[in-house]
Amino acid sequence: MARVRFIGPEAVRVPELGDRNVEPDEVVEVPDERFEGYVCQTTNWEAVEEPKAPEAPVKKTAAKASQKEG
Numbered sequence: 001m002a003r004v005r006f007i008g009p010e011a012v013r014v015p016e017l018g019d020r021n022v023e024p025d026e027v028v029e030v031p032d033e034r035f036e037g038y039v040c041q042t043t044n045w046e047a048v049e050e051p052k053a054p055e056a057p058v059k060k061t062a063a064k065a066s067q068k069e070g
Contacts, residue, residue, distance in 0.1 A: 002035040003027055003049040012044075 006012065006022045014022050022028055030038055032051035039047045 001029040002032050002051040004038045004045045005048050008044045
């Protein structure tokens with residue numbers, strides 16, 4: 001999960017985070033897919049820890065058998 005800091009002037013209730021109160025200067029975890037929705041509100045939130053980049057799946061391929069010519 002990503003982390004953001006609330007920089008607003010007074011506590012706010014955030015339903016998305018379990019309907020909890022978030023105090024000024026408090027750091028909270030937010031779902032990675034919602035990170036941009038918080039940090040785009042630059043007067044209220046600032047990034048602390050960005051979402052981790054998804055790991056690329058390991059591509060597995062079978063080796064081709066060498067063919068003999070002749």
